[in-house]
Amino acid sequence: MKNHSQAKPVPSFKVPKWIPITIRMLEKFSPNLALKLALKIFFRPIPFNTPPVERKWQHKALQKTLYVGNMPFTVYRWGKKGPKVLLVHGWSGRGTQFYKLIKKLLKQGYQAFAVDAPGHGRYPAKKTDLLKFIQAVETVHSEYGPFYALVGHSLGGVAISNAIMRGVPAQKLVVIGSPALISNTVKDFCVRIGVSKKIEDALMKKLKEIYGDNIQQYSLAEVVTKLSIPGLIVHDTDDEDVNYSEAQIVHQNWPGSRLLTTSGLGHRKVLRDKHVNKKIIRFLEKDIHLRSMTNEQIQQLFIKNKKKFDNQ
Known part of the structure; x- marks a missing residue:
């Protein structure tokens, strides 16, 4: 089924430029603060x-x-x-x-x-x-x-x-339009806000503390x-x-x-x-x-x- 509109679909929300810049800076000087900011953004609806x-x-x-x-x-x-x-x-x-x-x-x-x-x-x-x-x-x-x-x-x-x-x-x-895997959702989120693989792993670890080690059971x-x-x-x-x-x-x-x-x-x-x-x-x-x-x-x-x- 195709839509004949000329306008190309765009993401529902564009990440403000200050977020990736700030997180990259924090990662260099305080990885813990970078993780805290990532968690804050992850759990806060717009x-x-x-x-x-x-x-x-x-x-x-x-x-x-x-x-x-x-x-x-x-x-x-x-x-x-x-x-x-x-x-x-x-x-x-x-x-x-x-x-x-x-x-x-x-x-x-x-x-x-x-x-x-x-x-x-x-x-x-x-x-x-x-x-x-x-x-x-x-x-x-x-x-x-x-x-x-x-x-x-x-x-x-x-x-x-x-x-x-x-x-x-x-x-x-x-x-x-639903995501299949929680791990993919986390990975996509981290790409959008510009964090490293290290912060992505730390974020996943934190999510396991909340949802349990078998977090993929919710996928x-x-x-x-x-x-x-x-x-x-x-x-x-x-x-x-x-x-x-x-x-x-x-x-x-x-x-x-x-x-x-x-x-x-x-x-x-x-x-x-x-x-x-x-x-x-x-x-x-x-x-x-x-x-x-x-x-x-x-x-x-x-x-x-x-x-x-x-x-x-």
């Missing part, structure tokens, strides 16, 4: 302005504040009837970035839920991480679930997949090997934030998954593309009988599938 069209969708939604520990986050809800779909944005993103898909979901009779993850939106924070994203999905499930489908963009795709492995049930899963490419639900992977060949090869890795590791490839949309425009959203709706509509399952049936089917894969 608060972007919300476009007017997204603010309109925020105002249309029922909003509620939930908590992960002592961190508040916002849940948006559109619609009151029909199968529930939860949408989870990526790093430095917003729930209303899915507004084009939300519009289509409502038209097709779904309820749409979205979050501004911990550290984002109305409740910005200096520090958040993948675990907070995962716990937010679990919290929303406890409050509003179960959901018929989970849709995640970038880090959100990693979060929803991990949430399923931790017990959040769903019948369909869609990941858009999407690892998680999907155990998933037993239909999945759609959407990725653009011109994604400047997450390389297209990441989607190919996930697809190879995910039994029964479908890969939807686009070109010319980049990392974020893909969320607003009408053809992409049409394909997502078509994927959700397949096996339509699953939509009519009761909450109890969804829970039981999930437990049955989970036991099956845990015993393999």
